[in-house]
Amino acid sequence: MKITIIGTGYVGLVSGACLAELGNTVTCLDVQTEKIAKLKEGIMPIYEPGLDSIVARNAQAGRLFFTDSYAEAIPGADIISIAVGTPSAADGSVDMQYVEAAARDIGSHISEYTVIADKSTVPVGTAENVEAIIRETSGINVDVVSNxxxxxxxxxxxxxLHPARIVIGAATEPAKERMLRAYEHVDCPxxxxxxxxxxxxxxxANSFLAIKISFINEMAEVAEVLGADIGEVVAGIxxxxxxxxxFLKAGPGWGGSCFPKDVRAMRHLAEQLGISLPVVDAAHKLNQKARVRMAKxxxxxxxxxxxxxxxxxxxxFKGNTDDTRDSAAIEMINYLTNRGAHVIAHDPVAKIAPADLNGYNLSQVSCPYEAAQGSHGIIIATEWEHFRKLDLLKMRRLSSGDILIDTRNLFNVDIAGQAGWKYISIGRKTYEATSGASC
Ligand SMILES: NC(=O)c1ccc[n+]([C@@H]2O[C@H](COP(=O)([O-])OP(=O)(O)OC[C@H]3O[C@@H](n4cnc5c(N)ncnc54)[C@H](O)[C@@H]3O)[C@@H](O)[C@H]2O)c1
Structure with missing residues (x-):
C-alpha cells in the first residue's frame, strides 16, 4: 500500500520506517525542511535505538521517502496518517493547531477518496472534525479513522512491530478494511x-498507566518510613x-511528552463535561509531589x-531517549537553581538547547565524572544503563559532599553506602556511610 505520514517526529518517523519494513511504500512528510534534508542524507533527527538502520534499509530498498511538500506526498496515497504534535494549551486542553493545519493542507492537495488515520493523540470527536475540515476544503469524500x-x-x-494490540476506530467498512490491510503483517490482536x-x-490507557506509577510512588514513601523495600513489594504484588x-517502578514521577499532557487533557475534558475524576486528579497531584520530592x-x-x-x-525523561519534554530532571533542576544552586548536568544523549535553558544556572558536560567534580550533592534523575556502570568510589573521591540521591534505584543500597555515600533512593532504606546504619 502507499502510505503518507504527516509529521516526522518520534511517532511519525518510527511509524513510517516500520510500515515500510512491513512492505508498504511510505512517504514521510514534515514542515521542518531542515529535518527532511537531514533524513534524506540518512541523519536521524532523534535518538531512538535501532531507528537509523531500519530507516537506511527501507530508504535503500526504495520503500521509504522523505519530503516537505504536500503536493508530492498526498496524491495517490491509500492512507494518510497524521502524526503531528498535540501539546497542551495553557488551560490544559489540547492545542490542535498542528492537526488542523495538516487537515487543511491534506484537503488542499487531495483529489480522490482516501483514508486519513489520526495517529496523534487527540480529543474525542477529532476524527469527525478532521473529516469535516478535509471534506470542506477539498469537496472530496474521505474517511477519517482513529488509529x-x-x-x-x-x-x-x-x-x-510487536504491539500488544492495534486499535482502529472506523465509521465505515472500506476504511476499516484498508487500515487492517496496512497492518496485515503485524501479529497482534x-x-x-x-x-x-x-x-x-x-x-x-495513559491515565491508567500514570495512576499505576503514582500508586507505587505512594507506596514507596510508606516503604521508606517503615524500612521496607519497594522492589520486594513490587515483586510481591x-x-x-x-x-x-x-509500570510499577517507583521513581521521580511520570514525565515525557505523553503522560503529563494526556492526563491534563483527560482532566480538562472531564471539567468540560462536568464530570469529576478523583482518581486521575489524585495521580496528577501525587506526581507533582513526586517530581520534586528528592530535590527537596x-x-x-x-x-x-x-x-x-x-x-x-x-x-x-527516561533512559534510551533524547526527549526532555516534561522531564522530572528538568523540574528538579528548576527547583535547585531557583534556590541558588549551580547545577552541572550530564546525560549521554539528551541536551538542553541554550534557547530552552529558561535562565537556569546550568552547565552541561559530556562526562559524569567531570559533572561530579567538587559537587556538594548528586541526583541520578534518569535510568540510563550507562549510569549503573559508574565507579561509585571514584565519584565519591571527586565529589566534595557525600549525598547521592538515586531516584531510579540503580544501585544496591549496601554497595553504594560502602563506597562512602549517604545513599538515598526511592522506597528503600537510606544507607548512612559513616555508621552503616539505616533509617
Ligand atoms: N512520543 C511518543 O512516545 C508518543 C507515543 C504515542 C503517541 N504519541 C502522540 O503522537 C503525536 C506525535 O508525537 P511526537 O512525539 O512524535 O511529536 P514530535 O513533536 O516529535 O513530532 C511532530 C512532528 O510533526 C511536525 N509537524 C507539525 N505540524 C505539521 C504539519 N502541519 N505538517 C507536517 N508536519 C508537521 C513537526 O515538525 C514535528 O516534526 C502526539 O499526538 C503524541 O501525543 C506520542
Missing amino acids: PEFLREGHAVYDF KLTMDRRSAELTKYA GSDPRIGKD RLESELGDLTGKKITVLGLA
Missing part, C-alpha cells in the same frame, strides 16, 4: 471499534496476574543551596 499509537520512546521500533471509543482508549509487574530531600540534607554545586545525572 492511536502506543509505542514507548526508547523501545519504539520494537513496540511498533486488532481491535476495531467506533471512532470515539478508539480516541478515548488512548487517554484511558506484581506476580499476581490481576496486578502485573509492568537534597535541600533538607544540605541546607541553604545558595552557591552549592549540585550534579544531576540524566536530563531525558
